[in-house]
Amino acid sequence: xxxxLESGGGFIQWGDSLRLSCAASGFTFSNYVMSWVRQAPGKGxxxxxxxxxNGVTTYYADSVKGRFTISRDNFKGTVDLQMxxxxxxxxxxxxxxxxxxxxxxGQGTLVNVSS
Amino acid sequence: DVVMTQSPxxxxxxxxxxxxxxxxxxxxxxxxxxxxxxxxxxQRPGQSPRRLIYKVSNRDSGVPDRFSGSGSxxxxxxxxxxxxxxxxxxxxxxxxxxxxxxxxxxxxxxIK
Numbered sequence: 010x011x012x013x014l015e016s017g018g019g020f021i022q023w024g025d026s027l028r029l030s031c032a033a034s035g036f037t038f039s040n041y042v043m044s045w046v047r048q049a050p051g052k053g054x055x056x057x058x059x060x061x062x063n064g065v066t067t068y069y070a071d072s073v074k075g076r077f078t079i080s081r082d083n084f085k086g087t088v089d090l091q092m093x094x095x096x097x098x099x100x101x102x103x104x105x106x107x108x109x110x111x112x113x114x115g116q117g118t119l120v121n122v123s124s
Numbered sequence: 125d126v127v128m129t130q131s132p133x134x135x136x137x138x139x140x141x142x143x144x145x146x147x148x149x150x151x152x153x154x155x156x157x158x159x160x161x162x163x164x165x166x167q168r169p170g171q172s173p174r175r176l177i178y179k180v181s182n183r184d185s186g187v188p189d190r191f192s193g194s195g196s197x198x199x200x201x202x203x204x205x206x207x208x209x210x211x212x213x214x215x216x217x218x219x220x221x222x223x224x225x226x227x228x229x230x231x232x233x234x235i236k
Contacts, residue, residue, distance in 0.1 A: 044225075046173075053214075053227060053228075053229050054165070054167075054173060054216050054218075054227045055227065056218070056224055056225040056227060059223075059225070068223045068225075069224065070224045071125065071224070104172060104173070109220055109225070110161065110163055110175070110178055111163065111173075111175055111218070112175050112178070112184065113175075114172040114173055114174070114175075115172065116172055117172060
């Protein structure tokens, strides 16, 4: 059974940094692109970032480019999202999702950025 | 970036009646490998999204056959043949052809 478990969310101040992590199990992790998607309170889904199977190729939404960094550890089966220079508008539930077409999702972790 | 536009943004449907959601993209979603990467997701209140349909018309495992997807190029549709109570929530289309990936605004489905 595919499982994705996000962690690392919390309440932080504008300008601070936070690192999210997603632990994957139930599939051959190194065979898949991994993605992050977020959802601001009461809003729709926003694709954030994705990372290729070998961790070299990365993709970002314009809204986070230059502030967020995605990485992965194929030995541990984890994908991380380092978030720097956080803004109030980054407040959202952050979901980890398997593959570039998001066939499985985690339960999400809440990031709340206050001014 | 590719803009995904859904309509309607809300839908009130009688149980057992059909429902249809449109999704249009600002660029063709046909990829050089011959596939068209258009996905549909369903999110119930308080839950994570779940993928229903991938590559326009392929249902994910466990998705009832009352759900169907169709379309090509820039114009796509999700249809529910007979709406059931468990179908309430928000439906999103997402394009998987171009980077960055982009979602539609979402269509909220409720029971009349």
